[in-house]
Amino acid sequence: MIVAVASGKGGTGKTTVSASLCSVWDTPVTAVDLDVEEPNLHLFLCPEISGSAKATLEVPRLDEGLCDACGKCSDVCQFKAISLFGDVLLAFPEMCHGCGACLEVCPQGALSPDHRELGEVLWGSSGDMGFVMGRLRVGEAMSPPLMRAVKKRLAELNSQRPGDVIIDCPPGVSCPAVNAVMDSDVILLVSEPTPFGLYDFTLAWEAFGPLNKPMGAVINRAGLGDGKLAAFCREKGIPILAELPFSREVAESYSQGQIVAQATPELNQAFRELAANTRELYLASQSKEAAHA
Amino acid sequence: MPEVLVISGKGGTGKTSLTGAFAQLATSKVICDLDVDAPDLHLLLHPEALEEHEFRSGNQAEIDPERCVACGLCAEKCRFDAIREVDGAFAVDPFKCEGCKLCVVLCPEQAVDFPQRYCGDWQISGTRLGPMVHAQLFPGEENSGRLVALLRGRARELADEQGLELILSDGPPGIGCPVISSLSGTDLAVIVTEPTPSGRHDLERVVELCTHFKVPAGVIVNKHDLNAEQTRAISDYCAQQGLEVLALLPYDPAMTEAMVKGLVITEYSDNGLASALKEAWQRIADKAGLGA
Numbered sequence: 001m002i003v004a005v006a007s008g009k010g011g012t013g014k015t016t017v018s019a020s021l022c023s024v025w026d027t028p029v030t031a032v033d034l035d036v037e038e039p040n041l042h043l044f045l046c047p048e049i050s051g052s053a054k055a056t057l058e059v060p061r062l063d064e065g066l067c068d069a070c071g072k073c074s075d076v077c078q079f080k081a082i083s084l085f086g087d088v089l090l091a092f093p094e095m096c097h098g099c100g101a102c103l104e105v106c107p108q109g110a111l112s113p114d115h116r117e118l119g120e121v122l123w124g125s126s127g128d129m130g131f132v133m134g135r136l137r138v139g140e141a142m143s144p145p146l147m148r149a150v151k152k153r154l155a156e157l158n159s160q161r162p163g164d165v166i167i168d169c170p171p172g173v174s175c176p177a178v179n180a181v182m183d184s185d186v187i188l189l190v191s192e193p194t195p196f197g198l199y200d201f202t203l204a205w206e207a208f209g210p211l212n213k214p215m216g217a218v219i220n221r222a223g224l225g226d227g228k229l230a231a232f233c234r235e236k237g238i239p240i241l242a243e244l245p246f247s248r249e250v251a252e253s254y255s256q257g258q259i260v261a262q263a264t265p266e267l268n269q270a271f272r273e274l275a276a277n278t279r280e281l282y283l284a285s286q287s288k289e290a291a292h293a
Numbered sequence: 294m295p296e297v298l299v300i301s302g303k304g305g306t307g308k309t310s311l312t313g314a315f316a317q318l319a320t321s322k323v324i325c326d327l328d329v330d331a332p333d334l335h336l337l338l339h340p341e342a343l344e345e346h347e348f349r350s351g352n353q354a355e356i357d358p359e360r361c362v363a364c365g366l367c368a369e370k371c372r373f374d375a376i377r378e379v380d381g382a383f384a385v386d387p388f389k390c391e392g393c394k395l396c397v398v399l400c401p402e403q404a405v406d407f408p409q410r411y412c413g414d415w416q417i418s419g420t421r422l423g424p425m426v427h428a429q430l431f432p433g434e435e436n437s438g439r440l441v442a443l444l445r446g447r448a449r450e451l452a453d454e455q456g457l458e459l460i461l462s463d464g465p466p467g468i469g470c471p472v473i474s475s476l477s478g479t480d481l482a483v484i485v486t487e488p489t490p491s492g493r494h495d496l497e498r499v500v501e502l503c504t505h506f507k508v509p510a511g512v513i514v515n516k517h518d519l520n521a522e523q524t525r526a527i528s529d530y531c532a533q534q535g536l537e538v539l540a541l542l543p544y545d546p547a548m549t550e551a552m553v554k555g556l557v558i559t560e561y562s563d564n565g566l567a568s569a570l571k572e573a574w575q576r577i578a579d580k581a582g583l584g585a
C-alpha cells in the first residue's frame with residue numbers, strides 16, 4: 001500500500017504526521033520525502049544515508065557549425081528555452097523541460113543531448129525503515145522531473161525489499177502535489193480547523209478528487225480554531241481518520257525535532273489508530289473495487 | 294516604488310497573517326497575494342472584485358480518436374509518460390501532459406490538437422485596507438510563475454495609476470518556480486520563520502535563494518518563545534549572514550482567533566504581539582526606503 005500524506009498547504013503538520021505514522025507502522029515500510037523543494041522528513045527520522053545520485057534532465061546542446069538557423073527548434077519549443085535572435089540561436093538550459101522536441105525536429109543534427117543538474121536523490125534507512133528523498137538544487141525551478149527520479153529509485157528499492165510506502169508530499173495543490181499523490185493507494189489530507197485550513201483543504205479535495213482514490217482527513221491542532229472543517233468532511237463524506245489535539249507541549253516537542261508520536265503515550269496511541277484507520281480505508285476501497293470487477 | 298515580499302520557504306509559519314497585519318499598518322500600498330496555488334489572504338481582507346480575468350497559459354495535447362490510427366509513436370516519444378494506451382486507443386493524461394508539443398509535431402496523421410489551457414482566474418479587488426491583486430489557479434495547474442509575473446505587473450501599474458507608495462506581497466511557499474518569479478527585482482524580502490528544525494532548514498534555503506537573486510532580506514522569527522535554543526541558533530545564523538532580525542514575535546493564540554473572525558491581528562487586539570508587529574513594520578518601512 002502506498003500512502004500519500006498531503007495537505008492543501010504547508011505548515012499543517014504534514015511532515016509531523018508522515019514521520020509519526022512511519023514510526024508506528026508495524027509492517028515493513030519505506031519513508032519517502034517527495035517534498036523536494038523543502039525536504040524535512042529526514043530532520044525527524046534521522047536516516048543513515050547509504051547512497052546518493054545526481055538527478056539530471058536532458059537538455060539540448062548546440063553544435064554551431066551544423067546549425068543553419070532554420071528556426072525549427074525555437075518554433076517547437078514551448079518553454080522559450082531555445083530562441084533564434086536574427087541568425088544566432090541561443091539556448092537557455094535553465095528553462096528547458098527536457099521534452100526532446102527540438103532534438104526531434106532539427107533537420108541538421110545540430111542539437112545533441114546534454115544535461116542539467118536538477119538536484120540529488122538520497123537513500124538509506126532509519127532503523128528497520130527504508131528511506132528515500134530528493135533535494136532540489138537551489139535556483140532550480142522544476143521539481144516534477146526530480147520527483148520522477150525519486151520515484152524511480154523507490155521502485156528499485158521496493159523491488160529488493162517489498163513493503164508499504166509512506167510519502168510526505170509537497171504542499172499545495174498544483175502540479176507537483178498532484179504528481180506526488182498520483183501513484184498512491186490512499187491519500188491522507190492533513191489540515192487545521194481554521195479558516196485558512198478549511199480553504200486549503202477544500203482546494204486539495206477538489207484537486208485530488210478526480211484521481212478517484214480513497215481520501216481521509218487528519219485534523220491537526222484540533223481545538224485551535226472552529227468546527228467548520230469537521231462539518232465540511234461530514235458533508236462530503238470524507239472520513240476523519242484522526243484528530244490530533246493542539247497543545248503547547250506538542251508544538252514544543254516538534255520544535256525540538258522530536259517525532260510527535262513518541263512524545264506522549266496518548267499521541268502514540270492516536271497515531272496507531274491513524275495507521276489502523278488508514279489500512280482499513282485502503283482495504284475497504286480494495287474490496288469495493290473487487291466487488292465492481 | 295518599493296516592493297516588499299513576505300516569504301517563508303514553506304507554508305504555515307504565519308506569513309499570511311503577518312502580511313495582513315502589515316497591510317493594515319502600511320498607509321499607501323497595493324496588496325498582492327502571490328500564492329496563486331493556495332491563496333489565503335482574501336480570508337482576512339474579504340476582497341470585492343472590481344475586475345475579473347481569465348488566466349490562460351500554455352497548451353495541452355488532445356488526441357482526436359477519429360483521426361488517430363493508433364501507431365503509438367506519440368506514446369513512445371513522450372518523455373512525460375503522458376500518453377496512455379487503453380485497449381489500443383491512445384489518449385493524453387491531462388495531469389501528466391506538460392504541453393511540450395512533441396506529439397503534435399511528430400504525429401504522422403496530425404491527429405493531435407493543441408488547445409490553450411485555461412488555468413485559473415485573477416482579479417483586481419477593493420478591500421478595506423486598499424486595492425488588492427490576487428488570483429486562484431485551478432487545482433492541479435502549473436505555470437504559476439507566469440501568473441505571479443502577471444500579478445506583479447498589474448500591481449505596479451495600479452500603484453502608478455493611483456499614486457501609491459508600496460507594493461506589499463504575500464509570497465508563495467517553497468523555493469521553486471513561483472518564488473523565483475516573485476523574488477526577481479523585489480526590493481526587500483521579509484522572511485518569516487519558526488524556531489523548529491524545519492523552520493531553520495527552510496530559512497537557510499530561502500536565504501540562499503535571496504542571495505542568489507541579490508534581493509536584500511530581513512528575518513522575523515514567529516513563535517520565538519516555543520524554543521529559546523532554536524531561536525538563538527536562528528539569530529546567530531542571521532548575524533553570520535549579515536541579516537537583520539526584524540522581530541521576535543511571541544506565540545499567541547490571538548493570531549488564530551483573529552483569523553477565525555476574518556480580521557488581521559492588529560485590528561483584533563492591541564496586545565504584545567500587535568505592538569511587536571508595529572515595531573517590525575517600522576523597521577521594514579525604513580529598510581525598504583519608505584517615507585512612512
Ligand code: SF4
Nearest residue numbers: 077096097099100102
Ligand atoms: S528539449 Fe524541449 S523544452 Fe528543452 S529546449 Fe528542446 S524543445 Fe525546448
Ligand code: SF4
Nearest residue numbers: 067068070071073106
Ligand atoms: S532546428 Fe537545428 S538547424 Fe534549425 S535552428 Fe534549430 S538547431 Fe539550428
